[in-house]
Amino acid sequence: MKYVEEYRDAGQSRRFADAIRAIATRPWNIMEICGGQTHAIVRFGLDQMLPPQINLIHGPGCPVCVTPIEQIDKAVAIAARPGVIFCSFGDMLRVPGSRQDLLTVKSEGGDVRIVYSPMDAVALARKHPEREVVFFAIGFETTAPANAMAVAQARRLGLANFSVLVSQVLVPPAMRAILAAPANKVQGFLAAGHVCAIMGLEQYHAIARQYRVPIIVTGFEPLDILQGICMCVAQLEQGRADVENQYCRAVRPEGNRAAIRQVEEVFCVGPRKWRGIGEIPESGLLLRDEYASFCAEARFGLAGLVADEPADCLAGAVLQGHLKPRDCPCFGLRCTPDRPMGAPMVSAEGACAAYYRYRREELKQIS
Amino acid sequence: MCLGIPGKLVELYPQDGLPMGKVSFGGIIKDVCLAYTPDAQVGQFVLVHVGFAISQIDETEAEEIFTYLAAIGEADEAESGAPDQQA
Numbered sequence: 001m002k003y004v005e006e007y008r009d010a011g012q013s014r015r016f017a018d019a020i021r022a023i024a025t026r027p028w029n030i031m032e033i034c035g036g037q038t039h040a041i042v043r044f045g046l047d048q049m050l051p052p053q054i055n056l057i058h059g060p061g062c063p064v065c066v067t068p069i070e071q072i073d074k075a076v077a078i079a080a081r082p083g084v085i086f087c088s089f090g091d092m093l094r095v096p097g098s099r100q101d102l103l104t105v106k107s108e109g110g111d112v113r114i115v116y117s118p119m120d121a122v123a124l125a126r127k128h129p130e131r132e133v134v135f136f137a138i139g140f141e142t143t144a145p146a147n148a149m150a151v152a153q154a155r156r157l158g159l160a161n162f163s164v165l166v167s168q169v170l171v172p173p174a175m176r177a178i179l180a181a182p183a184n185k186v187q188g189f190l191a192a193g194h195v196c197a198i199m200g201l202e203q204y205h206a207i208a209r210q211y212r213v214p215i216i217v218t219g220f221e222p223l224d225i226l227q228g229i230c231m232c233v234a235q236l237e238q239g240r241a242d243v244e245n246q247y248c249r250a251v252r253p254e255g256n257r258a259a260i261r262q263v264e265e266v267f268c269v270g271p272r273k274w275r276g277i278g279e280i281p282e283s284g285l286l287l288r289d290e291y292a293s294f295c296a297e298a299r300f301g302l303a304g305l306v307a308d309e310p311a312d313c314l315a316g317a318v319l320q321g322h323l324k325p326r327d328c329p330c331f332g333l334r335c336t337p338d339r340p341m342g343a344p345m346v347s348a349e350g351a352c353a354a355y356y357r358y359r360r361e362e363l364k365q366i367s
Numbered sequence: 368m369c370l371g372i373p374g375k376l377v378e379l380y381p382q383d384g385l386p387m388g389k390v391s392f393g394g395i396i397k398d399v400c401l402a403y404t405p406d407a408q409v410g411q412f413v414l415v416h417v418g419f420a421i422s423q424i425d426e427t428e429a430e431e432i433f434t435y436l437a438a439i440g441e442a443d444e445a446e447s448g449a450p451d452q453q454a
Contacts, residue, residue: 001373001392001393002373002375002412003373003412003424003429004372004373006433007432012433012436015436015439015440016436016439019439034369035368035369036368036369036370061369062368063368063369064368089368089417091368116417116418117400117417117418117419118417118418119400119418120418138368139368139369140368140369142368142369142371142416142421143368143369143416143417145403145419145421146400146416146417146418146419149385149400149402149419153383153385156383156384157383192369193371194369194370194371194414194416194421195369197371197414197421197422198421220370220371223432223436224432227432227435248425248428248431249424249425249426249428249429249431250371250414250422250424250425251422252422256403256404256421256422258402258403258404258405259403259421262402262403347368349368
């Protein structure tokens, strides 16, 4: 496929790795924010191509992974109700709630459907006016315009039977939380390319300045990631802390204005709880008052529900980069993709699942 | 989750008041909402996420990485060639 295969060339990847080796004189800790980047790094073994002093820390950029357990519990409670069609991206079905996951609700007769786009849920609401159709609106900035359009379109079409369970989070507040933590090791960031395709670069300049960290907006293919690392190491070695754009083919500095406008029409910024991390102020999106009638939590009387994370899952430490997945005593033993204890073992972009899929043989050899 | 797949826009059409398009991903055609890439034309590549085009691919910028790599290659050759020139 054009704009995919040419960015996976092994020979060109080695040239980037050599270039990084040539400029790196000291150890550096670089965090890739996005779970899609983590997946590519582990899948293509990009971390293993790098000189040993470059340490990649896997970030919290997997919306499935950071959705707090109480949102899963709310989803389970709604999906189990008679008359409800509960729509979700596929990854969410196996994320464990306090007692159950959505897949169990489905196996027990709940009408849980996997959709490709939030607009598919709108189409279902139109087709089944007698049923309540609820969409699990999770995601980062990349997904917010799609989720916003679904709500706006439902209103235009007068669909009173459509609502959304919102768990929308924002990347820059999470970066600030990571950098402000006393145990922080991150010295440079690869920012999430598709988040920036929507939001642009503006929000990142203040973070780079305040915390003195280089931030490279980076794509998702092996050559993109290696070039992003190369640009980041070059800045670190030169003592610079600027925002640079590796992913120019998809990211404009100003972002996508039409998408931002639609998001701002439907959502406003507010506090959000992150799984394993806790509440971060101004780190999420909430429905605006004008769209409050589409709030599933209010419609089903679940707004007050809270739940605690399981104590033995170390997802929070993994998501903040304090631990690698294999440092968790449950990894690959009590916690596997078939029986996940935490969300990072479920999602294809979760660091734990990526290590389990691509690095398990290697772990066996070590132990 | 924030996956964006590049595909070629092959047809434009409106639906329920929204601009839509058929996008080919290596021959597999999907219906995509174009509300956020209103200037995209048939034949151009867009980046698609959960049924929405979120960005148009800039074909000139897409080549930049290879120019950069070629420059690294030339610098390497110049470096490795230097001792011979001195001799």
